[in-house]
Amino acid sequence: MPVTPVELANTKMLITGPTGQVALPVVEHFAKIADVYALARFRKEEDRAQIEALGATVIAADLAEPDTLAAIPEDIDYVLNFAVVKSGDFDYDLAANGEGVGNLMMRCKNAKAFVHFSSTAVYEYAGHEPRSENSPLGDNHRVMFPTYSISKIAAETVCKFVAHQQGIPTTIARLSVPYGDNGGWMYYHMLMMQGGVPIELHPDKPNEYNPLHVNDYIEKIPYLLGAATQEVTTLNFGGSEKVSIEQWCDYIAQLTGFEPVFSENPKAFGSLCIDTQRMHELIGETSMDWREGIRRQLENLAPEVLLSQAG
Ligand SMILES: NC(=O)c1ccc[n+]([C@@H]2O[C@H](COP(=O)([O-])OP(=O)(O)OC[C@H]3O[C@@H](n4cnc5c(N)ncnc54)[C@H](OP(=O)(O)O)[C@@H]3O)[C@@H](O)[C@H]2O)c1
Numbered sequence: 001m002p003v004t005p006v007e008l009a010n011t012k013m014l015i016t017g018p019t020g021q022v023a024l025p026v027v028e029h030f031a032k033i034a035d036v037y038a039l040a041r042f043r044k045e046e047d048r049a050q051i052e053a054l055g056a057t058v059i060a061a062d063l064a065e066p067d068t069l070a071a072i073p074e075d076i077d078y079v080l081n082f083a084v085v086k087s088g089d090f091d092y093d094l095a096a097n098g099e100g101v102g103n104l105m106m107r108c109k110n111a112k113a114f115v116h117f118s119s120t121a122v123y124e125y126a127g128h129e130p131r132s133e134n135s136p137l138g139d140n141h142r143v144m145f146p147t148y149s150i151s152k153i154a155a156e157t158v159c160k161f162v163a164h165q166q167g168i169p170t171t172i173a174r175l176s177v178p179y180g181d182n183g184g185w186m187y188y189h190m191l192m193m194q195g196g197v198p199i200e201l202h203p204d205k206p207n208e209y210n211p212l213h214v215n216d217y218i219e220k221i222p223y224l225l226g227a228a229t230q231e232v233t234t235l236n237f238g239g240s241e242k243v244s245i246e247q248w249c250d251y252i253a254q255l256t257g258f259e260p261v262f263s264e265n266p267k268a269f270g271s272l273c274i275d276t277q278r279m280h281e282l283i284g285e286t287s288m289d290w291r292e293g294i295r296r297q298l299e300n301l302a303p304e305v306l307l308s309q310a311g
Contacts, residue, residue, distance in 0.1 A: 002284040005222035006113065009033045012075060014108065016040065016063065017082030018056065019047040022117070022178045025214045026080065026221065031055040037073065039063075040083065063100030064092065069107040078225055079104070079114045084152075086145045093147035098154035105162040105170075113169045113228035115221070116159045120176045120209075120236065121149045125270045127204055130242075132275035133174075133234050143267045160232045169228035176238030176274050179293065180214025181300040186248045190298065193249065193258035194305065201262050202270035207245040210238030210274050213288035223283035233282070236274040240285040244271075251291055255298060256305045 011034050018027045018038035030036050031054045038056040042048045048058050061068035063083055081104060085096045101116055108114065123131040124138025141148045156172055163170035177185055192199050201207050216239065227233045249260040276285075298306055 001281075003223055003226040003282055006078065006225040008078065008222055008225075011035070011077040012073065013037065014039060014072060014076045014079045015056070015082065016080070016104065017084060018051050020082055020084070021183045022175070022217075023080070023082035024182060025180055026082070026218060027051060027056050028054050029218050030221075037076065039072065062096070063103055064096040066103040066106070069103055072107050074110065076108050076110075077112050079108050079111050080221065081114070081116045086148050088146055090147050090150075093151045094154055097151035098158050101155045102158040102162045105159065105166065105168055109166050109168060111168060113171070113225040114163070115171045115173055115224045115228065116155065117237075118156050118172050118174045119148075119152050120174050120238065120272050120274060122153050122156065122174060123272065125272075128208060128271050128273070130273050130275040131236070133236060133278055140272065141269060143269070156234070163230060163232045167230045169230055170232045171224045171228045172232060172234040173224050173237035174235070174274075175212065175217075176236065176272065177209045177211040178214070178217060179211055179297060181297055182214075183301065184211070184297065186211070186252065186294055187297060187301060189245065189249055189260070190252050190256065190258070190302070190305065193252060193256070193260050196261060198261045198263040199245070199249065200265040200268045201245060202268040203264040203266055204270060205244070205246060206271070207269075208242050208271045208273040209245070210236075210241065210276070211243055211248070211290055211293070212237065212239045212286065213290075213293040216286035216288050220283050220286070227282045235278045235282060236276065237279060238274045238276070239288070239290065240276055240280070241290055242273045243290045248290065248294060251294060252298070255295060255307060257307050258305070
């Protein structure tokens with residue numbers, strides 16, 4: 001039985017990382033029904049204007065610097081922590097991603113629920129075996145993002161520590177390939193296909209993931225908040241359908257006429273599909289068909305590349 005979703009209308013929500021690909025549509029959605037505070041460093045003035053135009057209140061702060069978090073109201077009801085940094089500098093990235101979630105939770109001790117968005121990049125490579133929440137952890141994304149997997153693992157540990165110490169109901173949601181009308185991994189693949197740039201794949205094919213469409217992750221957020229416990233609920237958070245990079249590139253080829261050029265690299269990420277059992281039990285199945293999601297993405301971001309709007 002899925003958990004009871006939290007009612008977010010008229011609540012006070014804090015969303016970190018609001019200018020990122022994943023959180024921007026979340027801010028847009030919830031700012032229409034709730035009092036949304038959006039926290040990032042906001043180094044670019046246009047980012048601030050974009051978030052304000054959505055109706056959210058901007059908080060310019062750095063999760064690595066706890067003093068800057070004083071601007072967060074003390075009566076926030078729900079927190080969604082999407083912020084992440086991948087500068088490649090271990091000291092800063094561990095401070096912002098690892099200590100950062102702790103700094104944030106210490107400031108939001110009275111929140112009714114806290115969701116920390118993690119990544120399936122925390123799992124050790126294990127071929128085609130679907131990764132369950134207790135699968136071994138590892139430095140999965142080192143080849144492209146040297147600090148990423150380690151700092152996401154560190155962040156989960158800090159998150160659990162503070163939740164336990166402070167009694168904050170918390171969910172850790174490990175995202176698998178979030179995408180939507182504003183982008184996602186497969187959009188980069190389309191650009192590579194358009195430019196004839198080789199796409200590196202692990203030789204153990206097919207390279208399988210569980211892409212999660214924006215409509216689904218927005219719909220599931222109230223359930224993730226409902227699943228939060230002081231013991232901390234950790235769950236995979238991906239699409240119910242397993243899809244390989246090879247499959248989605250083939251589909252993009254059908255839509256655009258651009259042919260993918262694959263090159264094998266044993267150091268590429270490799271398959272990272274998830275065991276969806278706990279996710280389905282707690283928050284239910286996702287509903288977006290992946291082909292439909294990709295077609296909509298291209299219609300929105302690059303309609304000129306489509307051979308036919310009929311798809
Ligand atoms: N995109 C994916 O394919 C994917 C896959 C799995 C998991 N995830 C997870 O989903 C979440 C969002 O990812 P994303 O791809 O949307 O990220 P993103 O596009 O890189 O955006 C990161 C956001 O975090 C903010 N930020 C960075 N450093 C900060 C700091 N020190 N203090 C406060 N805010 C800071 C950025 O704004 P400023 O630079 O203005 O501070 C920006 O709003 C992350 O937790 C990520 O690990 C993403």
